[in-house]
Every structure is written in C-alpha cells, then in structure tokens.
Amino acid sequence: xxxxxxxxxxxxxxxxxxxxxxxxxxxxxxxxxxxxxxxxxxxxxxxxxxxxxxxxxxxxxxxxxxxxxxxxxxxxxxxxxxxxxxxxxxxxxxxxxxxxxxxxxxxxxxxxxxxxxxxxxxxxxxxxxxxxxxxxxxxxxxxxxxxxxxxxxxxxxxxxxxxxxxxxxxxxxxxxxxxxxxxxxxxxxxxxxxxxxxxxxxxxxxxxxxxxxxxxxxxxxxxxxxxxxxxxxxxxxxxxxxxxxxxxxxxxxxxxxxxxxxxxxxxxxxxxxxxxxxxxxxxxxxxxxxxxxxxxxxxxxxxxxxxxxxxxxxxxxxxxxxxxxxxxxxxxxxxxxxxxxxxxxxxxxxxxxxxxxxxxxxxxxxxxxxxxxxxxxxxxxxxxxxxxxxxxxxxxxxxxxxxxxxxxxxxxxxxxxxxxxxxxxxxxxxxxxxxxxxxxxxxxxxxxxxxxxxxxxxxxxxxxxxxxxxxxxxxxxx
Numbered sequence: 334x335x336x337x338x339x340x341x342x343x344x345x346x347x348x349x350x351x352x353x354x355x356x357x358x359x360x361x362x363x364x365x366x367x368x369x370x371x372x373x374x375x376x377x378x379x380x381x382x383x384x385x386x387x388x389x390x391x392x393x394x395x396x397x398x399x400x401x402x403x404x405x406x407x408x409x410x411x412x413x414x415x416x417x418x419x420x421x422x423x424x425x426x427x428x429x430x431x432x433x434x435x436x437x438x439x440x441x442x443x444x445x446x447x448x449x450x451x452x453x454x455x456x457x458x459x460x461x462x463x464x465x466x467x468x469x470x471x472x473x474x475x476x477x478x479x480x481x482x483x484x485x486x487x488x489x490x491x492x493x494x495x496x497x498x499x500x501x502x503x504x505x506x507x508x509x510x511x512x513x514x515x516x517x518x519x520x521x522x523x524x525x526x527x528x529x530x531x532x533x534x535x536x537x538x539x540x541x542x543x544x545x546x547x548x549x550x551x552x553x554x555x556x557x558x559x560x561x562x563x564x565x566x567x568x569x570x571x572x573x574x575x576x577x578x579x580x581x582x583x584x585x586x587x588x589x590x591x592x593x594x595x596x597x598x599x600x601x602x603x604x605x606x607x608x609x610x611x612x613x614x615x616x617x618x619x620x621x622x623x624x625x626x627x628x629x630x631x632x633x634x635x636x637x638x639x640x641x642x643x644x645x646x647x648x649x650x651x652x653x654x655x656x657x658x659x660x661x662x663x664x665x666x667x668x669x670x671x672x673x674x675x676x677x678x679x680x681x682x683x684x685x686x687x688x689x690x691x692x693x694x695x696x697x698x699x700x701x702x703x704x705x706x707x708x709x710x711x712x713x714x715x716x717x718x719x720x721x722x723x724x725x726x727x728x729x730x731x732x733x734x735x736x737x738x739x740x741x742x743x744x745x746x747x748x749x750x751x752x753x754x755x756x757x758x759x760x761x762x763x764x765x766x767x768x769x770x771x772x773x774x775x776x777x778x779x780x781x782x783x784x785x786x787x788x789x790x791x792x793x794x795x796x797x798x799x800x801x802x803x804x805x806x807x808x809x810x811x
Contacts, residue, residue: 351761353403357394359759360407360421360766361387364414367648368768369690370751373776374414386413400426400763407764415782417722417748420767424758442521444499445478445487452476453489459549462534464505468544475502475544477537482507495519503539505529514539532799533557560799563614569594571601578610578806579710586621586724598628605632610809611710612802616742620723629728631703633713635736638701640727641779643752643771644690647682650757651770655682690772697774701731713737714805717788722746729786740788741805747785750776 365371375383390410397403404423411419456467456476464484468475472492477484486503488496496502496519504515512528516539526540533554535546543561563582569590574580579601583594598605605611611632630638645651659679664672678693685691715732717725717740726749732738753771758764775781790808792801 351763353394353397353400353406354391356403356759356761356764357391357407357410360410360764363650363757363766364411364768367646367650367757367770368414368419368751369646369648369753369770369772370414370418370782373751373772377777378413383413386410404764415748415751417746417782418751418754418767418769422756422765422767423763424765425763443501445476445485445501447478447487449476449489449498452478453548456548462531462546462551464529464531464537466546467548468537469547470542470544473502474547477503477505493519495521505539516540516542530797532560532797536561554799556803557799559802563802564617569597571597571605573604573608574612574802574806575810577608577810578612579605579608580612580614580802582614583618585618586623586625586728588622588625590621591625594625595628598632606707606709608709610712610714610806612714612716612805612809614716614802615721615725615729616716616718616798616801617720618725619720619746620725620727620748623724623727625724626728626731630701630731631705632707632710633732633735633737634701634703635706636734638731638734640699640701640731641773641775642692642695642697642699643773644692645753645771647685647687647689647691648770649687651755652682652685652687692774711737712809713739714809715740716801716805717742717745717786719743719746719785721786722748723752726781726786733786739790739808740786741790741808742788742792742801744785744787745781747781747783749773750780750782 387410390406393406393409394403397406400423404421404426407421411421453467453476456465459465463479464477465479466477467489468477468486473488473496474490475486476489477486484505485501486505488498488500488502491497502517506513506515514526514529516524516526518524524540530538532538533556534551535553536557537544537546563584566582566584569581569583571579571581581597583590586594613629656679659675659682662675664675667675681691681693713732713735715729715738717729721729722745726745726747729740729745730749733740750773751769751771752773754767754769756765756767759766790805792804796804
C-alpha cells in the first residue's frame, strides 16, 4: 500500500553543517522518531545489534568524500530495518556524464576481425537455432559468431555515438565445464553473468539483457512470444487462451492503472462470467493502490473476505502535518458522513500522544461481502514471483481466502507489514528520506515482510518462466 503526503513545514538549513556525518545523524534521528517499523525491527534484532550497526556505519560515514558515496552508506544503514518500503534519494547528486566520441577519441576498443558481409551470408544458411545469429537489442544490431569454444558478439549497426560497427558488444566464454558471459554496457563497462539462456528459438537472455533474433528466421515459439508480450506490456489486457481459459495480465496496481483495469472488467464481464477458468498473471507487479483491484474481487469471491487493519505511529511529523491539513479543510463543503469521519480522525489525533500507535481510520478488521457468488470462473490461478509486493500482496491476502483461487510461482517480495510510505527532505536539501507511517495489526503473528507469501504450487527452475502460463493452464483444465 502506498500513500505519499507532502510536508509543508519549512525546515531551515541555517547553521546546519552539510556533510555526510550530519546527514547521517539527521536520517537516524528522523527515522527513529517517525518510522512505524523502527521499533519493530529493534525488537526483532535487539538493541545491541542496532548499536553495533550504528557504530560501524558512523565509522564508514566519516570517510565518505562524495554525496554519491554518502547515499550508498545511508542506504546500507536503512537495510538494517527492512528491504522494502524504505529508501534514501540523493537530490543533488550529479549523474555521471555520458561518454561520447570526443571524450573517447583516444581509446581503442576491441573489435571483431571478421567480414560482416560474409558473416551475414553464413548466418542465413543456418538450419538449427543456437547462439549464433543476428540479433537486435535496443538501437543495436548485433552479430554473434562462434569462434572455437567461445562466441563473440559484435556491432553490425548502432544507434549510439559510443558504439561503432565491428566493436565487440559481448562475449560468451568457455569457463571450465560451463559458459559465462560478458556484456559491455553503453559506456563500454563490462558486466559479467552466467551462462546465456536461449528462450525458444528467437530470444537470448544474457544477464539482464534480452536479445531478439533477426536472422536466420526460425518458426516462432508462441509460448516465448506470449511471455515477452506479457513482460513488456505496461497496460493490463485480457485474452482467450483456449475455449475454457482466459488469460489476464495486470503489470501494475498503480492508481493511474485503475481506470484501465476497471474498463477491462466492464468490457469483458460477460465473457469472464461464461468462462470456466481464469489465469491472472501478476509477475513483476510491485503494487500501487488498493482501489485498483476492487473490481477484480467480485469475480473471485466465494465467501466473506477479512482484511486486517493498520495502526499509525503518532510521530512528530505525522501529527503536525495531519492536524495542519485538517485545519485547512472547509467542513461546510463536506457531506455529513465525511464531516463526521474527519472529526473522528481529528479527535483521535488531538487526543493522541507522540510515540503511540492509533487506528485512525476504522475498525481493526474489515469484512468484504457480496450477495452473489458467480458460477464462473470456477478455477482461478494467480501467477506470482519475487517482483510482487505491497498492494499486490494485499490483494493476494484477499484472493487466497476464495475457494476458487490457487497461487502459482515463487515467493512474493515481502513488503506489506510496514506501509503507507511517505517522505521528508533533509535540512541541507541534499536528500529525501522515505519511511512508513503505519504497521499492520497482523504482526508479529502473521508477518510478510522479508518472507513473502508462499505459492500453493511452487514452480521451480526446471519450469522456465515462459512455460508458467501453460503449466497453470494444464492444472486448471485437469
């Protein structure tokens, strides 16, 4: 879940020493006083561990010479508490200047010594798919040629001034009994990774880079094509997988996706309610806003869905900000229900003490109910992975309570217990600290942070990602 508030209080940097040590002390004090998960982490790891962590980090901070180096150290300090829903952003760090031809005029980069025209003729005659071929990657057209036990990837065409034809873009090298890869980034810096993976016939995965084959032309593997269609899509879509199964892809629950998600269900309502199975692919969906999945719940509903609430830390920043915002509201413009709600929140804040947790907005437990249980879809398989977090995990907690639903894939990210992310700017205006205002009433009995939600069907590495949808389809149609 994600809520961001803007802090209107002016924090002056007058008299403030602006170095990494002073920024560290500000981050430490601000986080300790305002983050809803701070004490929870201390209770789990112990005060002694925290004291040692602070001592070690302070020694490192004192040696930081640049803002970029300081940023890395502040992030390292924050990792003590949790991996998600926390962060530090440098506001004044200069991005590394991009290298260009004039800057690198005297640098001689390694080039391929073959003949590109002869290589293209050779490639067009290949009958079996392997690493060799002509591939596209962004603005690059890359040839890959086997030379002995190794492979060399070189530029054929480039849309970048920093790369010229025949310069070597990647290498696949025999390393003992295995292959390893070296990919040269835009600035020619090398990034090493493990053995490349040929996905179907026309895609090659090298580390974080995905190349698509241009030549020779081989029959398309539709499982792979559909996989890359889903991973590259920024918008939700629904399509018929077969006569009994619909495939729904939702890449994000961000609030700006809600309209598209809602329209998708409105336009396809009749089709969904006449189809036996539905696959919902949420891989890589990092969350957004709970409102974005509201129109999905009726289709999976079988029984009342219970949601455990959150409580807010009454911190100095939070209390001052909320009271300020409430003081600027014109209650005369509100309907009676909203006016009463705002008054209850205001009264709770006025009567609260700094450092205590308060359930500001409602009951500790809420129940979602509807009078209708739809016959179709009968079976719903939700595909998840380590990229699913925050609001997506909140949706999964609701979905798992349906008798229709099973989760497939791997553990989710685990970033939900400490939530309602917000930010504050440092006195020196060099950093923005991201922290959380609330904690779930589920913890510690049912913690998700750092653990994630577990699938009902674990899809191990023997099942490639591009085959996950087909695997789920087979299970649902048994």
